[in-house]
Amino acid sequence: MTKVDESAAVDAxxxxxxxxxxxxxxxxxxxxxxxxVFRERGLDASLDDVAARAGVGxxxxxxxxxxxxxxxxxxLSERIEEMIQLAESSAATRDAWQGITTFIEGAATAQTTxxxxxxxxxGAHDPQQMEQIHDRMTxxxxxxxxxxxxxxxxxxxxxxxxxxxVMMMLCTVADVTADTAPDLWRRYLPVLLDGLRPGKALPVxxxxxxxxxxAMSTYKQRMQGAGG
Amino acid sequence: MTKVDESAAVDAxxxxxxxxxxxxxxxxxxxxxxxxVFRERGLDASLDDVAARAGVGxxxxxxxxxxxxxxxxxxLSERIEEMIQLAESSAATRDAWQGITTFIEGAATAQTTxxxxxxxxxGAHDPQQMEQIHDRMTxxxxxxxxxxxxxxxxxxxxxxxxxxxVMMMLCTVADVTADTAPDLWRRYLPVLLDGLRPGKALPVxxxxxxxxxxAMSTYKQRMQGAGG
Amino acid sequence: MTKVDESAAVDAxxxxxxxxxxxxxxxxxxxxxxxxVFRERGLDASLDDVAARAGVGxxxxxxxxxxxxxxxxxxLSERIEEMIQLAESSAATRDAWQGITTFIEGAATAQTTxxxxxxxxxGAHDPQQMEQIHDRMTxxxxxxxxxxxxxxxxxxxxxxxxxxxVMMMLCTVADVTADTAPDLWRRYLPVLLDGLRPGKALPVxxxxxxxxxxAMSTYKQRMQGAGG
Amino acid sequence: MTKVDESAAVDAxxxxxxxxxxxxxxxxxxxxxxxxVFRERGLDASLDDVAARAGVGxxxxxxxxxxxxxxxxxxLSERIEEMIQLAESSAATRDAWQGITTFIEGAATAQTTxxxxxxxxxGAHDPQQMEQIHDRMTxxxxxxxxxxxxxxxxxxxxxxxxxxxVMMMLCTVADVTADTAPDLWRRYLPVLLDGLRPGKALPVxxxxxxxxxxAMSTYKQRMQGAGG
DNA sequence: TATGAATGAGAGTTCATTCAT
DNA sequence: AATGAATGAACTCTCATTCAT
Numbered sequence: 036m037t038k039v040d041e042s043a044a045v046d047a048x049x050x051x052x053x054x055x056x057x058x059x060x061x062x063x064x065x066x067x068x069x070x071x072v073f074r075e076r077g078l079d080a081s082l083d084d085v086a087a088r089a090g091v092g093x094x095x096x097x098x099x100x101x102x103x104x105x106x107x108x109x110x111l112s113e114r115i116e117e118m119i120q121l122a123e124s125s126a127a128t129r130d131a132w133q134g135i136t137t138f139i140e141g142a143a144t145a146q147t148t149x150x151x152x153x154x155x156x157x158g159a160h161d162p163q164q165m166e167q168i169h170d171r172m173t174x175x176x177x178x179x180x181x182x183x184x185x186x187x188x189x190x191x192x193x194x195x196x197x198x199x200x201v202m203m204m205l206c207t208v209a210d211v212t213a214d215t216a217p218d219l220w221r222r223y224l225p226v227l228l229d230g231l232r233p234g235k236a237l238p239v240x241x242x243x244x245x246x247x248x249x250a251m252s253t254y255k256q257r258m259q260g261a262g263g
Numbered sequence: 264m265t266k267v268d269e270s271a272a273v274d275a276x277x278x279x280x281x282x283x284x285x286x287x288x289x290x291x292x293x294x295x296x297x298x299x300v301f302r303e304r305g306l307d308a309s310l311d312d313v314a315a316r317a318g319v320g321x322x323x324x325x326x327x328x329x330x331x332x333x334x335x336x337x338x339l340s341e342r343i344e345e346m347i348q349l350a351e352s353s354a355a356t357r358d359a360w361q362g363i364t365t366f367i368e369g370a371a372t373a374q375t376t377x378x379x380x381x382x383x384x385x386g387a388h389d390p391q392q393m394e395q396i397h398d399r400m401t402x403x404x405x406x407x408x409x410x411x412x413x414x415x416x417x418x419x420x421x422x423x424x425x426x427x428x429v430m431m432m433l434c435t436v437a438d439v440t441a442d443t444a445p446d447l448w449r450r451y452l453p454v455l456l457d458g459l460r461p462g463k464a465l466p467v468x469x470x471x472x473x474x475x476x477x478a479m480s481t482y483k484q485r486m487q488g489a490g491g
Numbered sequence: 492m493t494k495v496d497e498s499a500a501v502d503a504x505x506x507x508x509x510x511x512x513x514x515x516x517x518x519x520x521x522x523x524x525x526x527x528v529f530r531e532r533g534l535d536a537s538l539d540d541v542a543a544r545a546g547v548g549x550x551x552x553x554x555x556x557x558x559x560x561x562x563x564x565x566x567l568s569e570r571i572e573e574m575i576q577l578a579e580s581s582a583a584t585r586d587a588w589q590g591i592t593t594f595i596e597g598a599a600t601a602q603t604t605x606x607x608x609x610x611x612x613x614g615a616h617d618p619q620q621m622e623q624i625h626d627r628m629t630x631x632x633x634x635x636x637x638x639x640x641x642x643x644x645x646x647x648x649x650x651x652x653x654x655x656x657v658m659m660m661l662c663t664v665a666d667v668t669a670d671t672a673p674d675l676w677r678r679y680l681p682v683l684l685d686g687l688r689p690g691k692a693l694p695v696x697x698x699x700x701x702x703x704x705x706a707m708s709t710y711k712q713r714m715q716g717a718g719g
Numbered sequence: 720m721t722k723v724d725e726s727a728a729v730d731a732x733x734x735x736x737x738x739x740x741x742x743x744x745x746x747x748x749x750x751x752x753x754x755x756v757f758r759e760r761g762l763d764a765s766l767d768d769v770a771a772r773a774g775v776g777x778x779x780x781x782x783x784x785x786x787x788x789x790x791x792x793x794x795l796s797e798r799i800e801e802m803i804q805l806a807e808s809s810a811a812t813r814d815a816w817q818g819i820t821t822f823i824e825g826a827a828t829a830q831t832t833x834x835x836x837x838x839x840x841x842g843a844h845d846p847q848q849m850e851q852i853h854d855r856m857t858x859x860x861x862x863x864x865x866x867x868x869x870x871x872x873x874x875x876x877x878x879x880x881x882x883x884x885v886m887m888m889l890c891t892v893a894d895v896t897a898d899t900a901p902d903l904w905r906r907y908l909p910v911l912l913d914g915l916r917p918g919k920a921l922p923v924x925x926x927x928x929x930x931x932x933x934a935m936s937t938y939k940q941r942m943q944g945a946g947g
Numbered sequence: 948t949a950t951g952a953a954t955g956a957g958a959g960t961t962c963a964t965t966c967a968t
Numbered sequence: 969a970a971t972g973a974a975t976g977a978a979c980t981c982t983c984a985t986t987c988a989t
Binding site: 309310311321322325330331 | 961962963964965966
Binding site: 200201203204205207208211212215216218219221222223225226227229230239241242 | 425428429431432433435436439440443444446447449450451453454455457458467468469470
């Protein structure tokens with residue numbers, strides 16, 4: 036599940052020519068190292084640390100990734116790729132409600148163990164390429180939510196963005212309590228899921244998907260300004 | 264409500280001697296400036312900026328606060344002082360449920376407008392002196408929660424820490440959507456409050472208060488390591 | 492003549508307060524070091540080298556000067572200040588022709604010994620503040636040229652900019668032959684001066700002063716792009 | 720006139736064996752690319768850029784040229800080759816004075832359009848191989864100057880080096896005013912040419928040819944030290 | 948022979964912290 | 969007690985040069 040996606044190496048240079056073997060290896064090493072370092076210490080970790088962990092010179096990092104943001108984005112997209120697959124497989128579940136549960140649990144679990152992933156999901160670096168990724172993730176979720184309404188397990192005013200927000204809230208709990216009570220977030224899972232079920236309406240309307248994307252990119256300037 | 268707490272100046276130098284008047288004034292200026300700066304730009308703002316805003320030399324900041332973290336903590340405790348008062352006044356409400364509502368709404372609103380406050384609440388710096396502050400906040404809340412159970416508006420397995428977690432989740436939403444949909448967090452307020460009302464039990468037990476304090480301090484090492 | 496102008500220290504912070512003694516000393520040390528280093532190795536020398544030569548940390552350089560360009564400009568303006576004075580004293584000469592000679596010889600000599608000065612005169616960094624400096628230098632020269640025409644030692648189509656161009660040409664020779672034939676530029680001095688005297692007209696019109704300033708700033712982007 | 724001199728390829732590997740055809744082609748591609756890049760962006764352009772422009776790997780550049788300076792020198796000699804031809808054709812002119820005029824105008828024009836050429840002419844990199852090139856250029860010029868004296872259009876104390884210096888001065892003007900007044904250098908052309916005509920003697924003797932070569936190489940160490 | 952990935956020293960710049968004034 | 973100048977490690981990024989493929 037967390038195996039480095041070496042096929043990405045091909046995408047990086049376009050379809051023109053397969054990447055040299057050592058280059059591909061180093062790219063993989065860098066991605067792995069970056070993921071580990073960012074996971075443990077967040078996006079403020081230095082590129083020197085990442086390169087050192089990968090057993091590679093800094094310059095090599097800059098050959099593969101234009102700058103720190105690109106590397107972070109690459110690591111992110113790799114992880115998000117996993118989440119997209121999770122969203123897709125969840126959307127393919129026969130029972131819509133179980134699909135939602137599966138997705139939220141899986142996504143929260145993933146982010147629980149990765150500080151950088153959470154930072155980047157909340158304060159995206161490069162909105163452009165992230166947007167399409169979000170699009171790809173919102174696609175399945177939208178289908179899932181629609182099906183949930185048809186099956187009568189979701190309120191009519193629920194939207195795909197609500198799923199994202201719920202996930203976000205749980206991730207916050209999971210992140211803060213990671214060391215002391217790593218499962219505490221599960222305590223609030225049924226509460227939030229219940230909130231999506233039919234019953235009395237929610238007072239404030241949900242945000243549209245583009246607003247949600249914008250919100251996720253909120254921190255962009257902050258993080259760039261902070262040198263993140 | 265946001266008045267600078269000058270009595271804290273006594274704690275800073277110990278109880279031995281009252282602080283000189285200009286020193287006390289500078290301490291107050293620094294706290295005010297730090298609060299403003301951290302509120303606007305977060306904890307990554309430089310101490311030079313804080314000192315400049317206070318109209319004071321950096322050295323003065325270091326006379327009053329051992330380091331940046333201490334200053335941040337001081338500002339935090341100041342804000343928490345406000346929240347303690349909010350907790351106390353909420354606990355004094357005749358209707359327990361309204362007290363809870365008032366507290367959560369107030370706390371979430373407060374954090375919505377203060378980037379530094381949220382950063383510091385999720386990544387506390389110095390657990391030691393913060394602990395006593397948390398103690399003071401948990402006190403009223405515990406009473407409030409107890410009364411809520413008596414009045415039959417809270418489930419038996421709800422604890423004071425749950426209120427803190429709920430608040431945290433809402434703050435996350437508020438923070439991320441601050442620019443695009445600043446009121447979206449209210450959409451999830453009733454969902455989470457409902458989760459505290461009597462009904463089916465929560466699957467995972469709550470954390471004890473000391474665990475909660477520890478959880479709030481989780482990031483300490485991270486932030487120090489990150490130079491934040 | 493080349494003594495560090497310590498009074499500039501006061502100008503730097505404005506008239507508000509005299510600079511602290513050690514700060515003034517370090518500022519002087521930095522200016523001296525920068526002038527020496529830039530003189531010997533040109534504007535591509537690193538700030539670390541300048542700081543080391545001054546016996547001071549890099550950070551100190553950045554306290555006094557916003558960036559490398561500022562420091563270079565400061566050194567430049569110091570030297571140009573000398574040239575302005577040379578222009579003024581030359582313009583005050585009773586004999587206009589001798590004034591011109593004195594100025595050109597003096598200016599060429601100054602630039603001969605300072606690689607950075609020449610680089611910066613040809614590829615100014617900060618056109619804004621340099622502009623006013625140029626204005627101050629062109630003032631006396633314009634007067635001198637006018638008087639030269641009145642006295643019949645200069646052609647009517649000669650302008651102040653011509654003096655600048657002549658100086659530039661001599662400096663080029665002086666610069667290139669600095670090590671092998673440091674006085675060679677004097678061989679071409681009378682040729683160029685003769686060119687300004689009455690006789691047959693010059694085929695191409697001179698440039699206006701604003702064009703000249705623009706030309707002097709030509710390299711600006713180049714040098715900045717080059718990291719200079 | 721600007722055709723790549725492929726015969727130089729033989730010199731590069733020694734006379735031992737003719738270069739392989741594709742190697743020769745790459746060498747030519749590199750020279751062309753380097754000339755274009757250096758012309759446009761000066762000698763600070765990176766070798767990666769040159770190689771990319773040539774459609775060739777960096778490594779290939781290092782197979783043909785020991786380092787960046789060698790490549791720059793090669794490009795220079797290529798251009799000087801053109802100037803040698805200009806010198807030769809100018810020297811073949813029936814009228815000596817017109818020959819000199821033609822040469823100076825041509826050389827100045829050439830350098831006007833080539834930033835790298837001027838940089839390298841004023842700060843030559845490798846005196847050794849450049850020397851022979853200079854010899855070849857000075858040859859025709861010496862003849863031209865001699866004939867000029869015979870024809871009575873040049874002073875007796877004029878030497879071939881004077882022609883080079885005059886050219887250099889004009890190039891400086893041309894370079895600095897390239898964007899604002901690209902023809903201004905012509906204003907000073909008759910002045911400098913007049914300086915060579917019979918009349919009153921020049922006060923300072925000219926430099927000998929070896930001194931001139933040395934002067935042209937003056938910057939060598941500077942530029943290498945500067946990383947240029 | 949050609950390639951271009953890898954390297955790492957070094958550039959400019961920032962900022963928490965110390966210490967002379 | 970207050971000041972703010974000084975420090976220097978740390979950061980991101982560039983590029984001449986080397987070397988495995």
